[in-house]
Amino acid sequence: MKEKKFAIYLLAGIFTIAVVAPFLWMLSTALMTTAQTLEQPPNPIPSPPTLDGTKEVFSRLPFLTLLGNTILVSIGRVVGTVLICSFAAYALAIIKVPGSRLILLLVLSLIMVPGDIFIIPAFEIISSIKLTNTLVALFLPSIFDAFGVFLLYQFFRGVPRELIEAARVDGASHLRILFTMVFPIARSGLISLSILTVLAEWKELLWPIVVNRSIDKMTLGPGLALLRGTYTTEWNVLMSAGVLAALPMIIIFLFLQKKFIASIARSGLK
Template sequence: MKRGRERIILYAALSLCAFLTVFPFLWAVLTAFKSYEESIRIPPTFIPENFRLENFRIVLKKFPFSAFYANTFLMILFVIIFQLCLCSMAAYAFARLHFPGRELIFWSLLALLMAPGQIFLIPNYETMVKLHLADTVTALWLPKVFSAFGTYLLREFFRGIPRSLDEAAILDGCNYFQIYLWIHLPLIRPALSSLAILTAISAFKDLMWPLIVNNSMDKMTLSSGLSMLIGEHTTIYPQVMAGGLIAVLPMLLLFFIFQRQFIEGIATAGIKQ
């Protein structure tokens, strides 16, 4: 009896936490179907009196969403490809190879994680200007091709792989690159999946860098383009919510498709094999 009561209290607490987590998203969805007057009404209304599609039509007509989607997906694609390649190779070197200054270089790399990303904005922008890449799609992803966090995450997975596999591969005539490519990478697929999803989310929600480096509307991403909905004096909240829903749908789809790999990678990130 006591255990059943405790279970009821636990489920009630978890349900409350789940509701508090989902409530802002539900509010955004419902606000997207309201009129402006209804969205600023006091006391606020939760359910719209009339579900309106006008906000979606206005936002789709006002902004080139096809260009936003294309720029965003290209940026995410290139960032994922380069980070998986560069971070995995760097992580493999730090975890399995021995060379002078390895630990010093690695800890210096980790020191970048303690520095706020904003301090790199101006140097990165000046670099893009000197390379004549400002206001281009390339400028969106080029400064993000390497990640200290990704290197650290994959290094921990590489360290969990038994050394006996390396020794057996060397006896079979494999070099270090073949061991990395054909033996180690298949074993860390959960970590690669997790890094890919985390990288995609980070690139998708990045607002400051796309706003700084690109000015043309057709070169913006979803996050930077939709920021134009925030007015200097007046913000039409239903249109902001409608644009946000249009922008967030691809990431929700990405999560539902790869949620098994994402959860598996995060759950095993700290487990030694």
């Protein structure tokens, strides 16, 4: 039994190191000078640590503007995704509209389709309604998420049918049932979907470059890509920007990790 526990802890430690090591290396590089990043063999410990890379980030990029855009776009995408996916999951799991099983299979099939193939039609639609080079264009095509529908469907299935039927007998509308009864029961699932949606938006790179042209309408992903040079790259500057961009996500996950892990466990996903 002790050997089994030791093996589990050993594997957990190895996986933890594998996950944390790249971030620690990024943080170490961010605290170096440009000359230190080019040393051979590489020295993982900056001596002495410096914030020159961070200063360069703010001098070369409108970092606060990019961060503000990313926050606004993430909020818009989270609100839109949670609402759209909730309506779809409620219709499939609670109302059980005709053909709901077939519709669910079609939704699940979208998970296997690469999202990049929708870029051209999405751009044509955004362009036709004259939303290019706006913040709305960054999240509007992404508010429907097939995985989000499936995730919430798993939670909504666990809502007791007796509660739904009792509410319908009392004259409650479907919207009232969704917001006052289903949402509180499926709270951890909504938090999980929100975290995954923010993470997806935070690392988005291709779509903002396609639909927007002005740096003031960009998010962090394309902004950080501008720091990579054609012939040479100042890695301390790029890693400093990476650390600054990753910190909000790390803080959010640390505060909500229990809800996130609980939602994944309850939904039966691995």
